[in-house]
Amino acid sequence: MSKNLTTRSEDYSKWYNELVVKADLAENSGVRGCMVIKPYGYAIWEKMQAELDRMFKETGHSNAYFPLFVPKSMFEAEEKNAEGFAKECAIVTHYRLKNDPDKPGKLMVDPNAKLEEELIVRPTSEAIIWSTYKNWVQSYRDLPLLINQWANVVRWEMRTRLFLRTAEFLWQEGHTAHATKAEAIKESETMMNVYADFAENFMAIPVIKGLKTETERFAGAEETYCIEALMQDGKALQAGTSHFLGQNFAKAFDVKFTSNEGKLDYVWGTSWGVSTRLMGALVMTHSDDKGLVLPPNLAPTQIVIVPIHKTDEQLAAITEEVNKLVAELKKMRISVKFDDRTNMSPGFKFNEYELKGVPIRLAIGPKDLENGTFEVARRDTLTKESVSKDGIASYLRDLLETIQNDLFAKALDYRNTHITEVNDFEEFKSVLENKGGFLSAHWDGTPETEEKIKELTKATIRCIALDRVEEAGKCVLTGNPSKGRVLFAKAY
Amino acid sequence: MSKNLTTRSEDYSKWYNELVVKADLAENSGVRGCMVIKPYGYAIWEKMQAELDRMFKETGHSNAYFPLFVPKSMFEAEEKNAEGFAKECAIVTHYRLKNDPDKPGKLMVDPNAKLEEELIVRPTSEAIIWSTYKNWVQSYRDLPLLINQWANVVRWEMRTRLFLRTAEFLWQEGHTAHATKAEAIKESETMMNVYADFAENFMAIPVIKGLKTETERFAGAEETYCIEALMQDGKALQAGTSHFLGQNFAKAFDVKFTSNEGKLDYVWGTSWGVSTRLMGALVMTHSDDKGLVLPPNLAPTQIVIVPIHKTDEQLAAITEEVNKLVAELKKMRISVKFDDRTNMSPGFKFNEYELKGVPIRLAIGPKDLENGTFEVARRDTLTKESVSKDGIASYLRDLLETIQNDLFAKALDYRNTHITEVNDFEEFKSVLENKGGFLSAHWDGTPETEEKIKELTKATIRCIALDRVEEAGKCVLTGNPSKGRVLFAKAY
Known part of the structure; x- marks a missing residue:
C-alpha cells in the first residue's frame, strides 16, 4: 500500500506513475499506448463529466454524436489541419478478417476486403462535423449551432503516460457555428471561462487564462484561448483550450449562410475541449507522498467511516450509532461509506483510504461510544480531532467545504509563489x-x-x-x- | 413537415427512414454505414443512458473504460468468438499519413508506418476486458467484478439502417466475473430483468423475456437471455441481451481464482448490452403517420406551450400567464418549453411538435385568457380539451403519467393480439x-x-x-x- 509509494522528492515522475496505478485510477493495457480507466478513476471522470455537461447545457449547448471515422479526403479538405497533428493517427484500411489457410486457429486480414478510401480514426472531429454542418446551415435562422460531443479520440503518440498522453483518450469537443465574428469570439471566451470556473471551483486547480502564441496555436484556429495550471514539480499543464476558428473551416467545407439582410457569407466557428488529461492534473496538483488527495467535489466517496472494535457487541453498538449518521449525511447528499469489513484491520483500511484520497475519515471505537464522539481525520492536512456526535453531520458538511477551499488556496499559493x-x-x-x-x-x-x-x-x-x-x-x-x-x- | 411523411400503410420501411431524419433524430453521414445522431435524437438517448446507468449502479455495478482497439491475437484467443460476428470489422493496419509526393495537397498512407500486429476496432469488448480481468483476479476476495462500459463499437455491416443496423453504434456492455456458476446465472437473469423493467416502465415497450436457441445464441455464451419487442409492422426486435458465459472466456484468457477453500478454479462470466438500436424500437413502437410519439419519460420536452395572438399586447398578457405555469411545472421537474417565436405561425409550430412527438401541447389565445383556460392537446391520442388554469399544473403532471401508461397499454394490447x-x-x-x-x-x-x-x-x-x-x-x-x-x- 502507501508505504511502497515512491516519494515526490525521490522521483516525481515515478511517484505519479505508481500512484495512478496503486490508487486504482488507470493502468496500461495490452494495446500499445491505450489505457484502461479503472472503476475508481472512471467514477472521478464521471463526476467531471456531469459537472461540465451541466455547465455546457446551462450555456445553451446540446450534445450530439458524429462518426468515429473520417475519410482521408475530408482531412485533405482542411489543409492547415492536415499539416498539424493529424498525420500520426490510426488508419483503417480493411474491413474483414478471415481464417488463415496456412495457420489453423489464426486469423488474417482478408486482402479482398480493402477499403476504397482509407478511414482515419478521429484525432479530433472538426472535419467530420463541418462537413455535416454544411447541410445543416442555410440561413441565419439555423445559427448559432451550439453542439458538444463526448467521445474517444486517437492520436498515435510514441511516448505515452497514463492520462497525460495516451494514444486513445476520452474528451469532449464543442463545435459551434455563428453568424458573426464577434459572436464566435464571444463563444470562445465564454467556454474558456467555463473551463476556468470548472478547474478552479470544482477541481480546486487555479489556472491562468491566456492566449497561445501562433506557434502553440491549434492548426486551423485564428486564436487559441487556454487555461494553464501548474503542477507540484513546477511544470505547467494545459488544462483546456478554446479555439476561435474564424471562417477557416467554413471555407474548407463550404458552409455558407444567408444573413438577415439576404447576403451570402461563410459562418464563423469555434471549437473547445478538455480531456481525461484533467485526471493527470488532478493527481499532480493535490496529491502527496501518502497517495491521492481528492477535492470533496470530485471524490466518489467523500466520507468513510471505520469501526474499531474487538467484539461483535461493540460492532453492533457502533453500527447503530453510525447508521444514524449515515442517514443524516445521505440526506445532505454527501456520499458516505461505512466500511464494516471484518477481514481487514482498521490500519489496513486507514492506509487504503489515504491512498485513495477520501477527504474525511471517521473512526469510532468503544471509547468514542462512551464519550459520544467520533474521531475525524482530514486527508489533506493529515490532522485528527475528536468531535461530539451532536451536530456532527453539519460539522462534516462544512468541513468538506473547508477542505475544498483549502485545497484551492494551497494550490493557488503554490502557483503564485511560482x-x-x-x-x-x-x-x-x-x-x-x-x-x-x-x-x-x-x-x-x-x-x-x-x-x-x-x-x-x-x-x-x-x-x-x-x-x-x-x-x-x-x-x-x-x-x-x-x-x-x-x-x-x-x-x- | 409532417404532411410530407410517407404513411405506415404506404411503406412502413420508408415511413421509418423518413421519420428518423425529419424528426431530427439522426441522419446518414459522409462515412459509409455510420450515422450522425442529431441533438434531438441524442437528447432522447441521454435520457435512456441516465436511467439505465442509475439502474446499473443500483444493482451494484461500476463504470470503467477499456481500449477501442483489440490486437488480432486477442481475437484468436477466444476461438468461438472469432468464429462469430467478429470477422466483419474495421482493421487498423497503419499509424501515419504523409504528404503524397505525386499529388500536391493530397495525403497517403505512409507505407513505413505499418503496425506489427493489426488492431481491430472493437465489435464488442469481451476479449480486451477478459485479458484485463486476468490481472485483476487472484482470490475470491476480488470477486465479483461488476463492471459496465458505455462505448462505441464497430461492425462492418453491409446493409445499414439508421439506429437499427449501423457500422458504428453506441451501447453499453456489462462484463462481470463471479466465483460460482449460480451467481453468474443469477447476474445474467438480473440484468435481463433490469432491461425488461427499463423497456416496459421507461420506454413503454412491452417485452417478452426468454432464452435464445443455440443457433441464435451469442458465440461464446452458454445461455443468452433476451427481451423481444414487437414493432407495429408485426416484426420482432431484439431489444437487449444478457449472456451467461460459463467459464468460456475465463478459460480462453486464463482467469483463475483461489476459492474460499483454497481451490484454484476458473471464474464464471456474464456480459449484457443494449444499444442505440433501442432508438429504433422506440420510434417503431409508438409513432404514427404524423410523426414521433414519445413516452413522457423519454421526451426531452414534455410539454410545449404555443401562444396564439395578433397583437403584442395579447402576447404580453399571454406571456404573463404562461410564465406562472412554467415556473410551477419546473418545480415539479417537468420539462416545459414556451415557444414564443414570432416568425412562425401557430400552425407551423403545431406541426413541428407533432412531428417531434412532444407528449402535451398547450395553446393559449385571447379567448383562453378571458375564460382562464388553456387548450390541452395530447400527442398520443390527438385529442384536445379546454382545461381551467386553476390546478392545471398537477392536472398536467397526472396527464403525463396517464400518457406514459396509455402508451404501454396500447403497445401491450397490440403485442398480445399479435x-x-x-x-x-x-x-x-x-x-x-x-x-x-x-x-x-x-x-x-x-x-x-x-x-x-x-x-x-x-x-x-x-x-x-x-x-x-x-x-x-x-x-x-x-x-x-x-x-x-x-x-x-x-x-x-
Missing part, C-alpha cells in the same frame, strides 16, 4: 532549473526567438495572460523591444 | 404473411428444423419464453415431438 519575473537570460535559465514554475519574461514576439528559447531550455510560452499589463521592455533572449511579459514554463 | 398459436405449417405461413407478429409453435428442438423454417419463411425463433407452459406437442414443420411452444417471428 510565477517569477525574470529580466535576463541567465536569470531565466537559473530560475527555470532551480525553482521551476512560470517565468514572466519579455519576448520580442517572433516565432524564431520562441523556438530558440525552447531549444536552449525546453521552456515554451504557455500563454499570453489575458490580464497581463502592457509594459514596454526588452526580450529576455534577443534584447529586442517587447510590448509585455509572457509566461514561459516547461510543460506536460 | 401472438398467435399455430399448429401446422400452412397456418404458420399464412399467419406470418397475413398478420405477422409472434407465432407460438411447437418445434422439435433441432437446429436443422430451425434453419429450414428460416429458409422457407424468413421467420426465426425469437426466444423460448421464460414463462412458457410445458406442453407436449408436435413440431410445426417435422411433426416430431416437442416439449413446448417457442416464439417465431420475422425480425429486425
Whole structure:
C-alpha cells in the first residue's frame, strides 16, 4: 500500500506513475499506448463529466454524436489541419478478417476486403462535423449551432503516460457555428471561462487564462484561448483550450449562410475541449507522498467511516450509532461509506483510504461510544480531532467545504509563489532549473526567438495572460523591444 | 413537415427512414454505414443512458473504460468468438499519413508506418476486458467484478439502417466475473430483468423475456437471455441481451481464482448490452403517420406551450400567464418549453411538435385568457380539451403519467393480439404473411428444423419464453415431438 509509494522528492515522475496505478485510477493495457480507466478513476471522470455537461447545457449547448471515422479526403479538405497533428493517427484500411489457410486457429486480414478510401480514426472531429454542418446551415435562422460531443479520440503518440498522453483518450469537443465574428469570439471566451470556473471551483486547480502564441496555436484556429495550471514539480499543464476558428473551416467545407439582410457569407466557428488529461492534473496538483488527495467535489466517496472494535457487541453498538449518521449525511447528499469489513484491520483500511484520497475519515471505537464522539481525520492536512456526535453531520458538511477551499488556496499559493519575473537570460535559465514554475519574461514576439528559447531550455510560452499589463521592455533572449511579459514554463 | 411523411400503410420501411431524419433524430453521414445522431435524437438517448446507468449502479455495478482497439491475437484467443460476428470489422493496419509526393495537397498512407500486429476496432469488448480481468483476479476476495462500459463499437455491416443496423453504434456492455456458476446465472437473469423493467416502465415497450436457441445464441455464451419487442409492422426486435458465459472466456484468457477453500478454479462470466438500436424500437413502437410519439419519460420536452395572438399586447398578457405555469411545472421537474417565436405561425409550430412527438401541447389565445383556460392537446391520442388554469399544473403532471401508461397499454394490447398459436405449417405461413407478429409453435428442438423454417419463411425463433407452459406437442414443420411452444417471428 502507501508505504511502497515512491516519494515526490525521490522521483516525481515515478511517484505519479505508481500512484495512478496503486490508487486504482488507470493502468496500461495490452494495446500499445491505450489505457484502461479503472472503476475508481472512471467514477472521478464521471463526476467531471456531469459537472461540465451541466455547465455546457446551462450555456445553451446540446450534445450530439458524429462518426468515429473520417475519410482521408475530408482531412485533405482542411489543409492547415492536415499539416498539424493529424498525420500520426490510426488508419483503417480493411474491413474483414478471415481464417488463415496456412495457420489453423489464426486469423488474417482478408486482402479482398480493402477499403476504397482509407478511414482515419478521429484525432479530433472538426472535419467530420463541418462537413455535416454544411447541410445543416442555410440561413441565419439555423445559427448559432451550439453542439458538444463526448467521445474517444486517437492520436498515435510514441511516448505515452497514463492520462497525460495516451494514444486513445476520452474528451469532449464543442463545435459551434455563428453568424458573426464577434459572436464566435464571444463563444470562445465564454467556454474558456467555463473551463476556468470548472478547474478552479470544482477541481480546486487555479489556472491562468491566456492566449497561445501562433506557434502553440491549434492548426486551423485564428486564436487559441487556454487555461494553464501548474503542477507540484513546477511544470505547467494545459488544462483546456478554446479555439476561435474564424471562417477557416467554413471555407474548407463550404458552409455558407444567408444573413438577415439576404447576403451570402461563410459562418464563423469555434471549437473547445478538455480531456481525461484533467485526471493527470488532478493527481499532480493535490496529491502527496501518502497517495491521492481528492477535492470533496470530485471524490466518489467523500466520507468513510471505520469501526474499531474487538467484539461483535461493540460492532453492533457502533453500527447503530453510525447508521444514524449515515442517514443524516445521505440526506445532505454527501456520499458516505461505512466500511464494516471484518477481514481487514482498521490500519489496513486507514492506509487504503489515504491512498485513495477520501477527504474525511471517521473512526469510532468503544471509547468514542462512551464519550459520544467520533474521531475525524482530514486527508489533506493529515490532522485528527475528536468531535461530539451532536451536530456532527453539519460539522462534516462544512468541513468538506473547508477542505475544498483549502485545497484551492494551497494550490493557488503554490502557483503564485511560482510565477517569477525574470529580466535576463541567465536569470531565466537559473530560475527555470532551480525553482521551476512560470517565468514572466519579455519576448520580442517572433516565432524564431520562441523556438530558440525552447531549444536552449525546453521552456515554451504557455500563454499570453489575458490580464497581463502592457509594459514596454526588452526580450529576455534577443534584447529586442517587447510590448509585455509572457509566461514561459516547461510543460506536460 | 409532417404532411410530407410517407404513411405506415404506404411503406412502413420508408415511413421509418423518413421519420428518423425529419424528426431530427439522426441522419446518414459522409462515412459509409455510420450515422450522425442529431441533438434531438441524442437528447432522447441521454435520457435512456441516465436511467439505465442509475439502474446499473443500483444493482451494484461500476463504470470503467477499456481500449477501442483489440490486437488480432486477442481475437484468436477466444476461438468461438472469432468464429462469430467478429470477422466483419474495421482493421487498423497503419499509424501515419504523409504528404503524397505525386499529388500536391493530397495525403497517403505512409507505407513505413505499418503496425506489427493489426488492431481491430472493437465489435464488442469481451476479449480486451477478459485479458484485463486476468490481472485483476487472484482470490475470491476480488470477486465479483461488476463492471459496465458505455462505448462505441464497430461492425462492418453491409446493409445499414439508421439506429437499427449501423457500422458504428453506441451501447453499453456489462462484463462481470463471479466465483460460482449460480451467481453468474443469477447476474445474467438480473440484468435481463433490469432491461425488461427499463423497456416496459421507461420506454413503454412491452417485452417478452426468454432464452435464445443455440443457433441464435451469442458465440461464446452458454445461455443468452433476451427481451423481444414487437414493432407495429408485426416484426420482432431484439431489444437487449444478457449472456451467461460459463467459464468460456475465463478459460480462453486464463482467469483463475483461489476459492474460499483454497481451490484454484476458473471464474464464471456474464456480459449484457443494449444499444442505440433501442432508438429504433422506440420510434417503431409508438409513432404514427404524423410523426414521433414519445413516452413522457423519454421526451426531452414534455410539454410545449404555443401562444396564439395578433397583437403584442395579447402576447404580453399571454406571456404573463404562461410564465406562472412554467415556473410551477419546473418545480415539479417537468420539462416545459414556451415557444414564443414570432416568425412562425401557430400552425407551423403545431406541426413541428407533432412531428417531434412532444407528449402535451398547450395553446393559449385571447379567448383562453378571458375564460382562464388553456387548450390541452395530447400527442398520443390527438385529442384536445379546454382545461381551467386553476390546478392545471398537477392536472398536467397526472396527464403525463396517464400518457406514459396509455402508451404501454396500447403497445401491450397490440403485442398480445399479435401472438398467435399455430399448429401446422400452412397456418404458420399464412399467419406470418397475413398478420405477422409472434407465432407460438411447437418445434422439435433441432437446429436443422430451425434453419429450414428460416429458409422457407424468413421467420426465426425469437426466444423460448421464460414463462412458457410445458406442453407436449408436435413440431410445426417435422411433426416430431416437442416439449413446448417457442416464439417465431420475422425480425429486425
